[in-house]
Amino acid sequence: AQSVTQLGSHVSVSEGALVLLRCNYSSSVPPYLFWYVQYPNQGLQLLLKYTTGATLVKGINGFEAEFKKSETSFHLTKPSAHMSDAAEYFCAVSEQYGGSQGNLIFGKGTKLSVKP
Amino acid sequence: GAGVSQSPSNKVTEKGKDVELRCDPISGHTALYWYRQSLGQGLEFLIYFQGNSAPDKSGLPSDRFSAERTGGSVSTLTIQRTQQEDSAVYLCASSSSRTGGFSSYNEQFFGPGTRLTVL
Numbered sequence: 080a081q082s083v084t085q086l087g088s089h090v091s092v093s094e095g096a097l098v099l100l101r102c103n104y105s106s107s108v109p110p111y112l113f114w115y116v117q118y119p120n121q122g123l124q125l126l127l128k129y130t131t132g133a134t135l136v137k138g139i140n141g142f143e144a145e146f147k148k149s150e151t152s153f154h155l156t157k158p159s160a161h162m163s164d165a166a167e168y169f170c171a172v173s174e175q176y177g178g179s180q181g182n183l184i185f186g187k188g189t190k191l192s193v194k195p
Numbered sequence: 196g197a198g199v200s201q202s203p204s205n206k207v208t209e210k211g212k213d214v215e216l217r218c219d220p221i222s223g224h225t226a227l228y229w230y231r232q233s234l235g236q237g238l239e240f241l242i243y244f245q246g247n248s249a250p251d252k253s254g255l256p257s258d259r260f261s262a263e264r265t266g267g268s269v270s271t272l273t274i275q276r277t278q279q280e281d282s283a284v285y286l287c288a289s290s291s292s293r294t295g296g297f298s299s300y301n302e303q304f305f306g307p308g309t310r311l312t313v314l
């Protein structure tokens with residue numbers, strides 16, 4: 080079965096520092112790939128997605144992620160953290176085949192803290 | 196408000212009682228998904244509707260859980276004889292069609308969730 084692994088349940092960075100949140104997936108067939116953000120007591124918001132085409136994808140709030148098929152990875156980065164980036168981040172996949180229901184399979188999440 | 200709405204936002208119930216959770220998808224969205232977010236299990240997929248039909252109910256955690264969708268719009272998730280382990284945030288998402296498959300990607304838009312607490 081498809082699975083998603085996020086390394087590090089908690090990541091802490093200083094304001095202005097690089098943010099790197101790691102995500103690996105298990106499928107041998109590249110799925111659709113997503114990063115979602117969840118602020119406290121709120122729903123999930125899509126940050127960015129990879130479906131086809133360019134492997135470096137840019138999302139909202141200055142985040143980007145690179146799909147690396149050889150590494151089965153889709154790590155999320157942001158060059159300079161801002162206090163408002165403090166939230167929980169979820170990597171997710173959706174399988175690409177005709178019978179797929181299209182449901183998302185999520186990683187366990189990484190809680191990002193940003194220190195002033 | 197054009198987003199996905201869910202009600203109630205919070206629900207506290209006693210063990211053994213039945214609860215109904217409601218999801219109003221974005222108008223015109225044919226695909227609807229239910230997920231559960233809990234401390235122990237993270238985010239889990241529960242069930243998917245295409246129109247009023249749920250082709251696969253195997254994601255529901257037990258036979259106490261059921262869901263329906265009427266008129267291709269509103270969906271209700273019902274939990275009978277609630278247990279403490281049912282305590283979680285129940286999230287609903289809708290998309291213009293199913294997200295994966297050979298069709299083009301269709302983003303899932305999430306509602307704010309219903310926080311269920313079973314005492």
